[in-house]
Amino acid sequence: MNHLKTFALLAALTALFGGLGYLIGGATGMLIALVIAGGMNLFSYWNADKIVLKMYRAQPVDGTHPNAVVRTYVADVEQMARDAGLPRPAIAIIPNDQPNAFATGRNPANAAVCATTGLLDMLTREEIRGVMAHELAHVKNRDTLTMTVTATVAGAIAALANFALFFGGGGEDDERPGGFIGALALMILAPMAAGLVQMAISRTREYEADKVGAEIAGDPASLASALQKIEGHSKRIVNVTAERNPASGQLFIINPLAGRGADNLFSTHPATGNRVKALMDLGTKMGLAPRAAAFAEVAPGPATTSVPSTAPRTPGPWG
Numbered sequence: 001m002n003h004l005k006t007f008a009l010l011a012a013l014t015a016l017f018g019g020l021g022y023l024i025g026g027a028t029g030m031l032i033a034l035v036i037a038g039g040m041n042l043f044s045y046w047n048a049d050k051i052v053l054k055m056y057r058a059q060p061v062d063g064t065h066p067n068a069v070v071r072t073y074v075a076d077v078e079q080m081a082r083d084a085g086l087p088r089p090a091i092a093i094i095p096n097d098q099p100n101a102f103a104t105g106r107n108p109a110n111a112a113v114c115a116t117t118g119l120l121d122m123l124t125r126e127e128i129r130g131v132m133a134h135e136l137a138h139v140k141n142r143d144t145l146t147m148t149v150t151a152t153v154a155g156a157i158a159a160l161a162n163f164a165l166f167f168g169g170g171g172e173d174d175e176r177p178g179g180f181i182g183a184l185a186l187m188i189l190a191p192m193a194a195g196l197v198q199m200a201i202s203r204t205r206e207y208e209a210d211k212v213g214a215e216i217a218g219d220p221a222s223l224a225s226a227l228q229k230i231e232g233h234s235k236r237i238v239n240v241t242a243e244r245n246p247a248s249g250q251l252f253i254i255n256p257l258a259g260r261g262a263d264n265l266f267s268t269h270p271a272t273g274n275r276v277k278a279l280m281d282l283g284t285k286m287g288l289a290p291r292a293a294a295f296a297e298v299a300p301g302p303a304t305t306s307v308p309s310t311a312p313r314t315p316g317p318w319g
Helices: 002-055 068-083 117-122 125-140 143-167 179-217 220-234 240-244 246-251 272-285
Strands: 090-094 101-104 112-116
Touching (some): 002 246, 068 090, 112 125, 143 179
C-alpha cells in the first residue's frame, strides 16, 4: 500500500509538472527547468553521502572498535544487512548527544548507516537494532533514488515559477486561462503544491521503512519504543548541525529539529504516535505479544557507553 501511495503521489507530481508547467513556461521552459533541476539533483544524488557524512563529522567504525557497545552495534547491523540480502553498508557513529540515526548513499552498494552517540547511550540493544533495521529498509527500498526523483520534479516546478516570475514565462500561447492573474496564481501555487506532494512522499517512505525495518529485525515493539524515546529526547537535546542545515533533517528517523504532534501537510515525518500504532498493528499480524511502549516523556540521562559525545549546546531557533 505504501509503494502504491508513493507511485500515486509521484504520478500526481509529474502531472502537476506537465500541466501547470506547460501553462507557466511552455514546452521550452519545461525542458530548461527539468534539465536544470535534474542536473542539480543528479549531483546531489551522486555525492550526498560524502557531503552529509562530512557535515555531521561521522566516524567510520568496525568490529575492532575498543568500545563493546559500538562493536555490538556494528555486528548487529552486519547481521541484519545479511538477513535483508544487502551488501555490508559503511557503518559510522556521529558525535552528538541527541539520539537519532540516518542512512544515505545512492544505492545499496554505496550505502552508509549512521547512529549518534546519544542513540547508543540511551537505547537498549533491541531498540538500537530496530532503529538500524529501519535505516537498512531505506537502503533496501532505494528511498534515496525515490526522493531524488521527487526533488527533481519539484525543483523543476519551482524553476518554472522563477522563470515565469523574472522573464514573464515562456508559453507559446499568450492567451492563457485566467490571464495575468491566473498565471500569477500558478507561479505561487504550483511550487507550494509540489512541496506538499514531496513531503507526503517522504512521510509515505517513512511508514514503509518502519514496516520493512520491523520485519528485518523481527521486533516491531522495539522499534516503536525506540521512536518514542528518540522523540522524547530530541525535544530536549539540540542537534546544532541539523539546525544549521535544516534540509538534512528529513534524513533522520525522527525529525531532529522539533517534535511533531500529528501528521500534517508540512511535515516530512509522520507523527510518532501514528507510527507506533502502525508498528503495534504489524506486531499483532506477525503473532507477537503486545508490549507497552510509553516513553514520550523521557528525561535524557548520563552517557553510559563511553562513546565520545558532544559538549552541551546552546538551544537554537527550533528548540
